[in-house]
Amino acid sequence: MEQIRQLLERGFWGGIVFAAALAGFTVFLYLVYRLIKVFQSSKIRQEEQRIRSHRFYKVSGRGRVAYLILCLEETLRFYGQDISAWECVLRKLWSITDSTEGDWIGNWLDTVGELLPSTVLTGKTGKIQNLYTRSGTIMILVNALMENAYAIVCEWSPEKVVYDPDALHYIDSAEEIMEKFGVPLPAKEAIQFLVSQRDSSVGKPFDGLCLSYLSKEI
Secondary structure, X not given: OHXXXXXXXXXXXXXXXXXXXXXXXXXXXXXXXXXXXXXXXXHHHHHHHHHHOOOOOOEOHHHHHHHHHHHHHHHHHHOOOOHHHHXXXXXXXXXXXXXXXXXXXXXXXXXXXXXXXXXXXXXXXXXXXXXXXHHHHHHHHHHHHHHHHHHHHHOOOOOOOOOOOHHHHHHHHHHHHHHHOOOOOOOHHHHHHHHOOEOOOOOOOOOHHHHOHHHHHO
């Protein structure tokens, strides 16, 4: 009987130790979970703050696309391209800023979609294809900038009634690749004009062509 009592006591105390260890491990897991949640919340807050502080955060969709078109023009100028030779492409891109008639978004997407280097360089020979082919390695930048502008418009939706933070990624990406190739960003005066185009969605039409090097060469 004494041995049985001792075994029971050992089992009792062993159970307490095990329960305490289990409780401690549970508390440890909970603390780890809380730390992860705090870290994630901190990262989310930092990202939200970064987005809200972005200079194009409150700029309309038209204004954001216009900025990428300006980046494209700066790239063409940097590499010594004849802007007038690109007039056909640039005017169709700039039409996004002042179009209002009918399905102007769909029409712009259709038109510009046919001008994307990824489309032109795999199609039939023509004036635009010859232009792109002659431009050489500059088309790496041209393609990236045009694709980014096109992607922003593709993602426009009537359901979006607040500032779209996703589009800012395309702007950041454009600036990164320009910096990588040493291409200067658009002039501050032009950026200030675009930053004033504030709207939570596509935005009101404006004369974007007045910012273009095309208007300065007339």
